[in-house]
Amino acid sequence: MPRYRIEYRKEGMARFISHLDLVRTLERAMRRAGLPLAFSRGFNPHPRFSLGAPLPVGVMGEREYLDLELVTALPEDEIKGRLNEQLPGGLEVTRVWSIPEDAPALMATLEKATYRVDLRLVRAITPEDLRKIIDGLLALPEIIITRRSGDKKEKTLDIRPGIHALSGRVEGNRVTLEMCLAVGSRATVRPEEVVQVLAERFGLPVADEQPGVSRTGLYCGG
Incomplete structure (x- = not known):
């Protein structure tokens, strides 16, 4: 399935969002953006995305990253635009690019x-x-x-x-x-x-x- 690496900023009041709440906020934005998300298997499936090193509460992030899997490929600029329309203030996607399906996990x-x-x-x-x-x-x-x-x-x-x-x-x-x-x-x-x-x-x-x-x-x- 197509995989993308997404660079984003976390600043302003968004720096006080905890890591868990950030995951929830990003998932909500992905769903509202109508992206063709790939989901995990099991009783409670979730979109298949993973973040880099957690950012402590109160710390701003100028170049943070997450990896996202879709079931259908989309242009990188379209993914960026759709997400930015749905993200709250203080969170902004700055870059999106494709990565190999077998690329190592971001955190690793x-x-x-x-x-x-x-x-x-x-x-x-x-x-x-x-x-x-x-x-x-x-x-x-x-x-x-x-x-x-x-x-x-x-x-x-x-x-x-x-x-x-x-x-x-x-x-x-x-x-x-x-x-x-x-x-x-x-x-x-x-x-x-x-x-x-x-x-x-x-x-x-x-x-x-x-x-x-x-x-x-x-x-x-x-």
Whole structure:
């Protein structure tokens, strides 16, 4: 059956939609768009589509992806147009293209994600201060953190291998960090964990408030 990869944005108020609600919203838009959807088998069939790495609530996504199966091929621009007519504000399809029917599952191929993190500081620092803080983190051979799972169990893990790149710039009392982190079924590093290490171990004077986080891209290995 024809398979398509769909690139979309999740921004504005839509960034507060949970992953489960996003799946429901996308399914509703697909049905209303009248696409010739392929369905799973079983007692409660669902359209055959799968998303990339889940986006945490409150985080914007500039280039998110999903794979969709249809029973009849359609022009990519038609799929894009039909979906955008049905999607709510803050969700927009930006690109659609065909992929082979036997292409690996999207989640299995993703290995890296890039993020932009905007932070307010409680005191001013210089660009040189920020460079030293970032260099200090990148020089560490390992970074052991404690992560709490959904069932409130705690586990320790080394996130240093999953920090592929980190840079930043100072603008007044704000810092913008650019990160490339591991993501996918094998390992994931969260932007807030990197910020916590920068604050607690290297003295980045971050204000006690939620940072502005945007995931700017998702990438396969290589």
